[in-house]
Amino acid sequence: MTDKSPIVTYSDVEKRYGTDEDTVLAVEEFSADIEEGEFVSIVGPSGCGKSTLLHLTAGILDPTRGSVTVNGMNVQSSVYEKHNVGLVFQKPVLLEWRTILDNVLLPVEIMDENGVLTEDRSHYEERARELLSIVDLGGFEDAYPRELSGGMQQRASICRSLVYDPPILLMDEPFGALDKITRDQLNDELLSIWAATNKTVLFVTHNIQEAIYLSDRVIVLSDRPATALDTVSVDLARPRNEETLAHDAYQDIVAQVTETMELRGRSTS
Numbered sequence: 001m002t003d004k005s006p007i008v009t010y011s012d013v014e015k016r017y018g019t020d021e022d023t024v025l026a027v028e029e030f031s032a033d034i035e036e037g038e039f040v041s042i043v044g045p046s047g048c049g050k051s052t053l054l055h056l057t058a059g060i061l062d063p064t065r066g067s068v069t070v071n072g073m074n075v076q077s078s079v080y081e082k083h084n085v086g087l088v089f090q091k092p093v094l095l096e097w098r099t100i101l102d103n104v105l106l107p108v109e110i111m112d113e114n115g116v117l118t119e120d121r122s123h124y125e126e127r128a129r130e131l132l133s134i135v136d137l138g139g140f141e142d143a144y145p146r147e148l149s150g151g152m153q154q155r156a157s158i159c160r161s162l163v164y165d166p167p168i169l170l171m172d173e174p175f176g177a178l179d180k181i182t183r184d185q186l187n188d189e190l191l192s193i194w195a196a197t198n199k200t201v202l203f204v205t206h207n208i209q210e211a212i213y214l215s216d217r218v219i220v221l222s223d224r225p226a227t228a229l230d231t232v233s234v235d236l237a238r239p240r241n242e243e244t245l246a247h248d249a250y251q252d253i254v255a256q257v258t259e260t261m262e263l264r265g266r267s268t269s
Protein backbone atom coordinates (compact mmCIF):
# COMPACT_ATOMS: atom_id res chain seq x y z
CA MET A 1 0.00 0.00 0.00
CA THR A 2 1.09 3.57 -0.67
CA ASP A 3 0.73 6.54 1.66
CA LYS A 4 -1.42 8.32 -0.97
CA SER A 5 -5.16 8.72 -0.50
CA PRO A 6 -7.22 5.96 -2.08
CA ILE A 7 -8.75 6.75 -5.47
CA VAL A 8 -12.07 5.09 -4.53
CA THR A 9 -13.49 4.85 -1.01
CA TYR A 10 -16.66 3.01 -0.04
CA SER A 11 -17.89 3.98 3.42
CA ASP A 12 -20.57 1.80 4.97
CA VAL A 13 -22.46 1.61 1.67
CA GLU A 14 -26.00 0.28 1.57
CA LYS A 15 -28.19 -0.04 -1.51
CA ARG A 16 -31.84 -0.95 -1.28
CA TYR A 17 -33.96 -1.13 -4.44
CA GLY A 18 -37.59 -0.05 -4.30
CA THR A 19 -39.35 2.31 -1.97
CA ASP A 20 -42.43 0.47 -0.75
CA GLU A 21 -42.62 -2.75 1.28
CA ASP A 22 -41.38 -4.81 -1.63
CA THR A 23 -37.73 -3.77 -1.41
CA VAL A 24 -34.53 -5.66 -2.22
CA LEU A 25 -31.46 -5.07 -0.08
CA ALA A 26 -28.59 -5.58 -2.56
CA VAL A 27 -25.58 -4.16 -0.67
CA GLU A 28 -25.10 -3.74 3.07
CA GLU A 29 -22.31 -2.25 5.22
CA PHE A 30 -19.78 -2.36 2.38
CA SER A 31 -16.55 -0.52 3.12
CA ALA A 32 -13.31 -0.66 1.12
CA ASP A 33 -10.48 1.48 -0.21
CA ILE A 34 -9.05 1.11 -3.72
CA GLU A 35 -5.58 2.53 -4.34
CA GLU A 36 -4.67 4.38 -7.53
CA GLY A 37 -3.32 2.00 -10.18
CA GLU A 38 -4.57 -1.13 -8.41
CA PHE A 39 -6.23 -4.01 -10.20
CA VAL A 40 -8.96 -5.21 -7.84
CA SER A 41 -11.47 -7.94 -8.54
CA ILE A 42 -14.80 -8.31 -6.83
CA VAL A 43 -16.00 -11.91 -6.65
CA GLY A 44 -19.24 -13.23 -5.26
CA PRO A 45 -22.11 -15.58 -5.97
CA SER A 46 -24.64 -14.90 -8.71
CA GLY A 47 -27.08 -12.12 -7.84
CA CYS A 48 -25.23 -11.03 -4.69
CA GLY A 49 -24.91 -7.37 -5.70
CA LYS A 50 -21.69 -7.11 -7.74
CA SER A 51 -23.15 -5.07 -10.62
CA THR A 52 -24.92 -2.87 -8.10
CA LEU A 53 -21.55 -2.03 -6.52
CA LEU A 54 -20.09 -1.05 -9.89
CA HIS A 55 -23.10 1.09 -10.73
CA LEU A 56 -22.78 2.82 -7.36
CA THR A 57 -19.11 3.47 -8.18
CA ALA A 58 -20.04 4.94 -11.57
CA GLY A 59 -22.61 7.24 -9.94
CA ILE A 60 -25.37 5.62 -12.03
CA LEU A 61 -27.07 4.52 -8.79
CA ASP A 62 -27.22 6.35 -5.47
CA PRO A 63 -26.60 4.50 -2.19
CA THR A 64 -29.44 4.48 0.32
CA ARG A 65 -26.83 4.85 3.09
CA GLY A 66 -23.13 5.61 3.23
CA SER A 67 -21.05 7.06 0.43
CA VAL A 68 -18.78 6.30 -2.50
CA THR A 69 -16.03 8.83 -3.16
CA VAL A 70 -13.62 9.09 -6.10
CA ASN A 71 -10.54 11.20 -5.42
CA GLY A 72 -12.24 12.38 -2.26
CA MET A 73 -15.37 13.61 -4.05
CA ASN A 74 -18.75 12.05 -3.41
CA VAL A 75 -19.96 10.54 -6.72
CA GLN A 76 -23.45 11.84 -5.94
CA SER A 77 -22.20 15.42 -5.89
CA SER A 78 -23.55 17.58 -8.72
CA VAL A 79 -20.02 18.73 -9.57
CA TYR A 80 -18.55 15.21 -9.69
CA GLU A 81 -17.39 14.39 -13.23
CA LYS A 82 -18.81 11.01 -14.19
CA HIS A 83 -16.26 10.58 -17.01
CA ASN A 84 -13.71 9.67 -14.32
CA VAL A 85 -14.84 6.13 -15.01
CA GLY A 86 -15.12 3.92 -18.07
CA LEU A 87 -17.65 1.09 -17.95
CA VAL A 88 -17.41 -2.25 -19.73
CA PHE A 89 -20.55 -4.37 -19.54
CA GLN A 90 -21.20 -8.11 -19.75
CA LYS A 91 -22.26 -7.65 -23.37
CA PRO A 92 -20.51 -5.28 -25.78
CA VAL A 93 -23.70 -3.24 -26.61
CA LEU A 94 -22.38 -1.75 -29.82
CA LEU A 95 -24.74 0.25 -32.04
CA GLU A 96 -25.25 -1.90 -35.13
CA TRP A 97 -25.67 1.04 -37.53
CA ARG A 98 -22.36 2.64 -36.57
CA THR A 99 -18.92 1.51 -37.70
CA ILE A 100 -16.49 0.16 -35.11
CA LEU A 101 -14.56 3.45 -35.10
CA ASP A 102 -17.76 5.45 -34.64
CA ASN A 103 -18.87 3.12 -31.83
CA VAL A 104 -15.57 3.66 -30.04
CA LEU A 105 -15.93 7.44 -30.49
CA LEU A 106 -19.52 7.54 -29.17
CA PRO A 107 -18.61 8.69 -25.61
CA VAL A 108 -16.49 11.46 -27.14
CA GLU A 109 -19.50 12.73 -29.09
CA ILE A 110 -21.64 12.69 -25.94
CA MET A 111 -18.94 14.52 -23.96
CA ASP A 112 -18.63 17.05 -26.79
CA GLU A 113 -22.38 17.70 -26.65
CA ASN A 114 -22.04 18.20 -22.89
CA GLY A 115 -19.10 20.57 -23.38
CA VAL A 116 -16.65 18.52 -21.32
CA LEU A 117 -14.07 17.52 -23.95
CA THR A 118 -10.51 18.44 -23.03
CA GLU A 119 -8.94 17.88 -26.47
CA ASP A 120 -10.12 18.35 -30.05
CA ARG A 121 -11.85 15.53 -31.89
CA SER A 122 -8.82 14.56 -33.99
CA HIS A 123 -6.95 13.71 -30.77
CA TYR A 124 -9.67 11.20 -29.79
CA GLU A 125 -9.89 9.75 -33.28
CA GLU A 126 -6.15 9.12 -33.23
CA ARG A 127 -6.48 7.54 -29.79
CA ALA A 128 -9.40 5.36 -30.94
CA ARG A 129 -7.34 4.06 -33.87
CA GLU A 130 -4.38 3.42 -31.57
CA LEU A 131 -6.53 1.50 -29.07
CA LEU A 132 -8.12 -0.59 -31.84
CA SER A 133 -4.66 -1.47 -33.06
CA ILE A 134 -3.52 -2.46 -29.52
CA VAL A 135 -6.43 -4.93 -29.25
CA ASP A 136 -5.74 -6.31 -32.74
CA LEU A 137 -8.65 -4.60 -34.45
CA GLY A 138 -6.54 -2.43 -36.74
CA GLY A 139 -8.18 -2.68 -40.16
CA PHE A 140 -11.69 -3.09 -38.71
CA GLU A 141 -12.33 0.63 -38.13
CA ASP A 142 -14.89 0.82 -40.94
CA ALA A 143 -16.48 -2.58 -40.27
CA TYR A 144 -19.90 -2.91 -38.65
CA PRO A 145 -20.45 -4.88 -35.41
CA ARG A 146 -22.22 -7.76 -37.23
CA GLU A 147 -18.99 -8.41 -39.13
CA LEU A 148 -17.06 -9.08 -35.88
CA SER A 149 -17.04 -12.10 -33.55
CA GLY A 150 -18.23 -11.76 -29.93
CA GLY A 151 -14.64 -11.49 -28.68
CA MET A 152 -13.79 -8.81 -31.24
CA GLN A 153 -16.91 -6.84 -30.30
CA GLN A 154 -15.96 -7.00 -26.62
CA ARG A 155 -12.46 -5.73 -27.53
CA ALA A 156 -14.08 -2.80 -29.33
CA SER A 157 -16.21 -2.04 -26.26
CA ILE A 158 -13.04 -1.95 -24.12
CA CYS A 159 -11.60 0.62 -26.55
CA ARG A 160 -14.82 2.63 -26.22
CA SER A 161 -14.43 2.73 -22.43
CA LEU A 162 -10.78 3.88 -22.72
CA VAL A 163 -11.07 6.41 -25.54
CA TYR A 164 -11.59 9.42 -23.23
CA ASP A 165 -8.80 8.20 -20.94
CA PRO A 166 -10.73 7.72 -17.68
CA PRO A 167 -8.46 6.99 -14.69
CA ILE A 168 -10.79 4.21 -13.49
CA LEU A 169 -12.07 1.27 -15.49
CA LEU A 170 -15.13 -0.58 -14.17
CA MET A 171 -15.60 -3.97 -15.79
CA ASP A 172 -18.71 -6.08 -15.19
CA GLU A 173 -17.99 -9.72 -16.14
CA PRO A 174 -16.71 -8.47 -19.49
CA PHE A 175 -15.55 -11.85 -20.78
CA GLY A 176 -18.17 -14.09 -19.13
CA ALA A 177 -19.99 -14.87 -22.37
CA LEU A 178 -16.85 -15.85 -24.30
CA ASP A 179 -15.21 -19.25 -24.79
CA LYS A 180 -12.24 -20.06 -22.54
CA ILE A 181 -9.51 -19.54 -25.16
CA THR A 182 -10.82 -16.10 -26.15
CA ARG A 183 -11.36 -15.23 -22.50
CA ASP A 184 -7.77 -16.16 -21.54
CA GLN A 185 -6.44 -14.17 -24.46
CA LEU A 186 -8.50 -11.09 -23.56
CA ASN A 187 -7.41 -11.36 -19.92
CA ASP A 188 -3.79 -11.13 -21.09
CA GLU A 189 -4.62 -8.21 -23.38
CA LEU A 190 -6.36 -6.46 -20.52
CA LEU A 191 -3.30 -6.91 -18.30
CA SER A 192 -1.10 -5.43 -21.05
CA ILE A 193 -3.39 -2.40 -21.39
CA TRP A 194 -3.48 -1.99 -17.61
CA ALA A 195 0.32 -2.19 -17.35
CA ALA A 196 0.74 0.34 -20.16
CA THR A 197 -1.84 2.88 -18.97
CA ASN A 198 -1.66 2.81 -15.17
CA LYS A 199 -5.45 2.69 -14.85
CA THR A 200 -7.22 1.64 -11.70
CA VAL A 201 -9.35 -1.38 -12.60
CA LEU A 202 -12.34 -2.76 -10.71
CA PHE A 203 -13.23 -6.10 -12.26
CA VAL A 204 -16.38 -8.01 -11.36
CA THR A 205 -16.50 -11.74 -11.93
CA HIS A 206 -17.79 -14.90 -10.32
CA ASN A 207 -14.76 -16.77 -11.70
CA ILE A 208 -12.27 -17.11 -8.83
CA GLN A 209 -9.35 -18.26 -11.03
CA GLU A 210 -9.81 -15.33 -13.39
CA ALA A 211 -9.99 -12.87 -10.48
CA ILE A 212 -6.75 -14.13 -8.93
CA TYR A 213 -4.89 -14.34 -12.24
CA LEU A 214 -5.65 -10.69 -12.98
CA SER A 215 -5.59 -8.92 -9.64
CA ASP A 216 -3.50 -7.29 -6.96
CA ARG A 217 -6.35 -7.85 -4.52
CA VAL A 218 -9.60 -9.78 -4.53
CA ILE A 219 -12.60 -8.64 -2.52
CA VAL A 220 -14.85 -11.60 -1.67
CA LEU A 221 -18.53 -10.77 -1.28
CA SER A 222 -21.17 -12.63 0.70
CA ASP A 223 -24.48 -13.79 -0.69
CA ARG A 224 -26.98 -10.94 -1.08
CA PRO A 225 -26.97 -8.45 0.52
CA ALA A 226 -23.36 -8.07 -0.57
CA THR A 227 -20.86 -7.21 2.09
CA ALA A 228 -17.09 -7.76 2.06
CA LEU A 229 -16.32 -11.15 3.65
CA ASP A 230 -12.59 -10.99 3.01
CA THR A 231 -9.96 -9.12 1.03
CA VAL A 232 -7.14 -11.28 -0.28
CA SER A 233 -3.80 -9.88 -1.51
CA VAL A 234 -2.44 -11.63 -4.58
CA ASP A 235 1.32 -11.42 -4.21
CA LEU A 236 2.21 -13.18 -7.44
CA ALA A 237 4.90 -11.88 -9.80
CA ARG A 238 3.96 -9.88 -12.89
CA PRO A 239 3.69 -10.18 -15.79
CA ARG A 240 1.33 -13.07 -15.22
CA ASN A 241 1.31 -15.93 -17.70
CA GLU A 242 0.85 -19.70 -17.99
CA GLU A 243 3.55 -20.24 -15.37
CA THR A 244 1.54 -18.22 -12.84
CA LEU A 245 -1.19 -20.88 -12.98
CA ALA A 246 1.27 -23.63 -12.06
CA HIS A 247 2.55 -21.86 -8.93
CA ASP A 248 1.66 -23.33 -5.53
CA ALA A 249 1.01 -19.79 -4.30
CA TYR A 250 -1.62 -19.31 -7.02
CA GLN A 251 -3.33 -22.59 -6.11
CA ASP A 252 -3.23 -21.65 -2.40
CA ILE A 253 -5.00 -18.34 -3.04
CA VAL A 254 -7.62 -20.07 -5.22
CA ALA A 255 -8.25 -22.53 -2.36
CA GLN A 256 -8.45 -19.72 0.20
CA VAL A 257 -10.98 -17.67 -1.79
CA THR A 258 -13.02 -20.76 -2.68
CA GLU A 259 -13.21 -21.74 0.97
CA THR A 260 -14.27 -18.25 2.03
CA MET A 261 -17.06 -18.26 -0.53
CA GLU A 262 -18.24 -21.75 0.40
CA LEU A 263 -18.04 -21.47 4.18
CA ARG A 264 -18.93 -17.91 4.89
CA GLY A 265 -21.49 -16.95 2.22
CA ARG A 266 -24.69 -16.05 3.94
CA SER A 267 -27.86 -17.79 3.02
CA THR A 268 -30.60 -15.82 1.26
CA SER A 269 -33.24 -18.47 1.86
Ligand SMILES: Nc1ncnc2c1ncn2[C@@H]1O[C@H](COP(=O)(O)OP(=O)(O)OP(=O)(O)O)[C@@H](O)[C@H]1O
Binding pocket: 017, 018, 024, 025, 026, 044, 045, 046, 047, 048, 049, 050, 051, 052, 053, 206, 224
Ligand atom coordinates in the same frame (compact mmCIF):
# COMPACT_ATOMS: atom_id res chain seq x y z
N1 LIG B 1 -33.35 -2.16 -10.60
C1 LIG B 1 -33.53 -3.13 -9.70
N2 LIG B 1 -34.68 -3.20 -9.00
C2 LIG B 1 -34.88 -4.15 -8.07
N3 LIG B 1 -33.98 -5.12 -7.76
C3 LIG B 1 -32.82 -5.10 -8.45
C4 LIG B 1 -32.53 -4.12 -9.44
N4 LIG B 1 -31.30 -4.35 -9.94
C5 LIG B 1 -30.83 -5.44 -9.27
N5 LIG B 1 -31.75 -5.87 -8.39
C6 LIG B 1 -31.60 -7.02 -7.47
O1 LIG B 1 -30.46 -6.76 -6.63
C7 LIG B 1 -29.74 -7.96 -6.40
C8 LIG B 1 -28.31 -7.78 -6.83
O2 LIG B 1 -28.26 -7.62 -8.24
P1 LIG B 1 -26.88 -7.43 -9.03
O3 LIG B 1 -27.22 -7.38 -10.49
O4 LIG B 1 -26.14 -6.31 -8.45
O5 LIG B 1 -26.14 -8.80 -8.69
P2 LIG B 1 -24.88 -9.48 -9.39
O6 LIG B 1 -24.07 -10.07 -8.30
O7 LIG B 1 -24.22 -8.53 -10.32
O8 LIG B 1 -25.60 -10.62 -10.24
P3 LIG B 1 -25.01 -11.57 -11.42
O9 LIG B 1 -23.89 -12.36 -10.81
O10 LIG B 1 -26.17 -12.43 -11.76
O11 LIG B 1 -24.59 -10.67 -12.55
C9 LIG B 1 -30.49 -9.06 -7.17
O12 LIG B 1 -31.34 -9.72 -6.27
C10 LIG B 1 -31.28 -8.30 -8.21
O13 LIG B 1 -32.47 -8.99 -8.54
